[in-house]
Every structure is written in structure tokens, then in C-alpha cells.
Amino acid sequence: MASSKPTAAELAILRVLWRQGPSTVRAVHEALLAEPASDYTAGYTTVLKLLQIMRKKGLVVCDTANMAHVYRPAVSEAETQSDLVKDLLDGAFNGSTRALVLRALSMPSSTPEELVEIRKLIEELERGG
Amino acid sequence: MASSKPTAAELAILRVLWRQGPSTVRAVHEALLAEPASDYTAGYTTVLKLLQIMRKKGLVVCDTANMAHVYRPAVSEAETQSDLVKDLLDGAFNGSTRALVLRALSMPSSTPEELVEIRKLIEELERGG
């Protein structure tokens, strides 16, 4: 079974695991509560339940040697990003990478510095192959 | 109330409306069935129900002058694309446009021709502002 697309809540947990590395449920829960931008309010057992569901789905694996299980991602960030980009590409951009990039660059969060970086990136891609 | 993010099924319908312009339920249904890539199998009343829901959400508007109602999008494709890109940016790319663009460019569907187009696009953006 291929790794299915994570839901919003699952993605929030994966973000924590990608950033922090292997973590206990408590560590994940506290990291989520500590996130500045998102006003996460879910309780401890919610995070536990989600991790158990994600384990069944193959999104995380779990070391049960100690009493407090240690979870780590079973899917890479890059792989997940690719899956989500592909979905968005097919679902809202008729498969056109160009259209997606154009739209991304027109977002207010794309700064001039980022534009320069992205141009260099593309020049490298063109050179490299 | 701001236009909420359309679901997968709603997006498929919006795609048809954006492409075809104002359409009856039947026209939308047949267009969905005729789509080559996606194996759409939902029945007529499903599409009808979805359009009614989308009307309540403000995603489409509906001309009820004739017996066969004519639906048209109430949200623009560009606006919807921006909303979805913003969600993906925040959800899976830590807000980094650069990371999203890099990932998009590394997709197999990004052809050399597209790379050239995108580079030109960025150069214009840099020149223009």
C-alpha cells in the first residue's frame, strides 16, 4: 500500500517529527501547543490517537521498547511534499507546473530575495540538465 | 464570509465550470464523465447535490430563470489557486515559496521547455518589480 496523503492534523504532527526527530507523544503534543502561528488546542490523547492512526496508515513508525513510545516519521518530507504538489497540480492547475510556479511567485510571501534565489536555482537546473 | 477552500469533488466541478463557462447540471455531469484522466463515476443527482451545496457555500451562483438551472463559478480560478497554494505553503513548506517552487520544478512533469518559460517569467518579475 502506497503512503496515502496525510490529512491536515496528520501533517501538523509530521511537521513536528521532521523538525524534532524521534519524539514521544508528550514531546509532539507540547511542540504543537508551543507553535506560535497555529492556535493548536487539541488535548494529549488526541495526539496519541492520531499517532496510532498514522502508525496503522504507515505514516510513522514507533519504538515500543520503553514505556513512553518513541515515534518517528516513516515518510520523508520531500516525498510527502511531492505527493501534495502533485495533487495540487492535477487538482487545480491542470497539471501545469508553470502555472503553479507563477501563482506561487505572485503570493505576497514571495520576497525579492526569494526571487533572486529561485532564478539562480533555475539557471542551475538549466545548466545541470 | 470568505470563500472557503473547495473540497476535491467541488474542485472537480469548478474546473469544469471554469473551462466550459455557465453550464447546466447535466452538462457538468457529462463533462466529468468524459474526462479522460479521472475515472469519475458519480451519478447525476450527486453532481446536483454538490452544486446545491456549493451554492450555499458561495462557490457558485445559479440562474434559475429556466427549468434547467444554469450554474457558473462565483470564485475565480486565480483566487482559488492562491488559496490552495497558501494552504500548501503553510501546511507542508513552512511558508517557504522557494521550497515549494523547488519541489514543483523537480516533479517529472516539469519539462525543459517549462523551465525556460519559468526562467523568463522570473527575469520579467525581477525587472518589473
Place this chain on the structure above:
DNA sequence: TGCGTGCTACGAAAGTGTTCGTATCTTAGT
């Protein structure tokens, strides 16, 4: 041993999305 603390397991509720069956309405044709 008995208790408090922290952990996992699990059932269940609430919300949402998707699907369809059925009932009802409108219109055109005979």
C-alpha cells in the same frame, strides 16, 4: 504493599464530505 503519576488503548461522539434513492415538479407532445 499500596498510591500517585504518567503512559497506552479504545470506544464513541461530533462534524464533514460524498453518494444515491425517492419524491415532486415542469414541460412538451398526443
Place this chain on the structure above:
DNA sequence: ACTAAGATACGAACACTTTCGTAGCACGCA
């Protein structure tokens, strides 16, 4: 006027996601 075709309206079922309450287990310590 009656019927058949095609349209809308709507309830309800089903699946999935997210949430939490509660039960039960393991460990350290007085």
C-alpha cells in the same frame, strides 16, 4: 387531460477525520 421525459429538492446512509473521556497498565516510592 394524460403521460413520459427530464429537472429539482431532500433525506438518509456511509465513510472519514478529529476530538475526548474513560479504563487499564507500569513504574517509582513512602
